[in-house]
Amino acid sequence: MSFGLSRGRELDTTGFGIEPPDLPPFEEGRIDPRAWFDQPAHPFELEIGSGKGTFLVQQARLQPQTNYLGIEWAGEFFRYAADRMRRHQLNNVRLLRADATEFLRFWCEGQVARVVHLYFSDPWPKKRHHKRRVVQDHTLREFHRVLQPGGELRLVTDHAELWAWYEDHAARHAELFERTDFDRPESAGEDEVVGTNFERKFREEGRAFHAMTLIKRTAPDHPA
Numbered sequence: 001m002s003f004g005l006s007r008g009r010e011l012d013t014t015g016f017g018i019e020p021p022d023l024p025p026f027e028e029g030r031i032d033p034r035a036w037f038d039q040p041a042h043p044f045e046l047e048i049g050s051g052k053g054t055f056l057v058q059q060a061r062l063q064p065q066t067n068y069l070g071i072e073w074a075g076e077f078f079r080y081a082a083d084r085m086r087r088h089q090l091n092n093v094r095l096l097r098a099d100a101t102e103f104l105r106f107w108c109e110g111q112v113a114r115v116v117h118l119y120f121s122d123p124w125p126k127k128r129h130h131k132r133r134v135v136q137d138h139t140l141r142e143f144h145r146v147l148q149p150g151g152e153l154r155l156v157t158d159h160a161e162l163w164a165w166y167e168d169h170a171a172r173h174a175e176l177f178e179r180t181d182f183d184r185p186e187s188a189g190e191d192e193v194v195g196t197n198f199e200r201k202f203r204e205e206g207r208a209f210h211a212m213t214l215i216k217r218t219a220p221d222h223p224a
């Protein structure tokens with residue numbers, strides 16, 4: 001039960017939220033998150049840092065044949081988003097409460113995802129906190145591993161310095177990913193890049209947005 005973001009309404013994550021105790025000990029080996037869905041054979045995409053779940057609730061209803069996993073480590077946001085998916089009966093969405101980088105590194109099987117979405121990730125502006133950013137040399141290698149051949153990592157930010165960090169990482173890992181333009185998802189509203197909660201908040205402040213898509217390369221020295 002939770003009464004924060006919900007303004008007094010009881011949140012119910014039953015059937016839509018996956019919590020750390022639901023995960024097997026990582027020593028038992030990797031798992032396939034597609035098994036958490038009613039239709040595990042459907043294409044699978046994941047979003048890191050789903051916040052209130054605005055992207056998922058909009059996109060998943062337009063793409064009912066695609067399964068979406070939102071990974072959110074903040075309990076309040078996780079519960080709010082999972083309850084939101086339950087209220088909308090979006091059976092092609094699950095929310096996982098976890099550090100996404102740890103889940104991908106220690107639990108997630110390879111070659112499972114068609115897309116990894118990362119929108120308005122925390123910029124961690126202080127230099128000593130840069131190691132907390134989601135995109136790092138080692139996480140790019142994990143994204144490459146969990147993506148299917150030709151799979152995509154989609155990045156959007158308003159933060160100029162984080163954008164420079166993305167550009168730098170994309171250039172340094174050009175052997176893993178080919179950088180391309182960002183295609184707006186079907187769910188984005190007119191004049192929106194994606195249409196997440198943060199995008200809408202930042203738009204009112206007049207901020208500019210930056211976006212790119214990194215497509216997984218499969219090369220002999222970097223096997224799928």
Ligand SMILES: C[S@@+](CC[C@H](N)C(=O)[O-])C[C@H]1O[C@@H](n2cnc3c(N)ncnc32)[C@H](O)[C@@H]1O
Pocket residue numbers: 048049050051052054071072073074077098099100101119120121122134196197198199
């Ligand atoms: C700035 S908010 C953006 C939320 C949403 N993507 C949007 O655009 O409205 C970033 C979110 O990512 C979550 N987050 C940051 N790092 C994370 C990680 N390693 N694993 C899971 N969630 C993370 C935060 O708790 C927060 O809810």
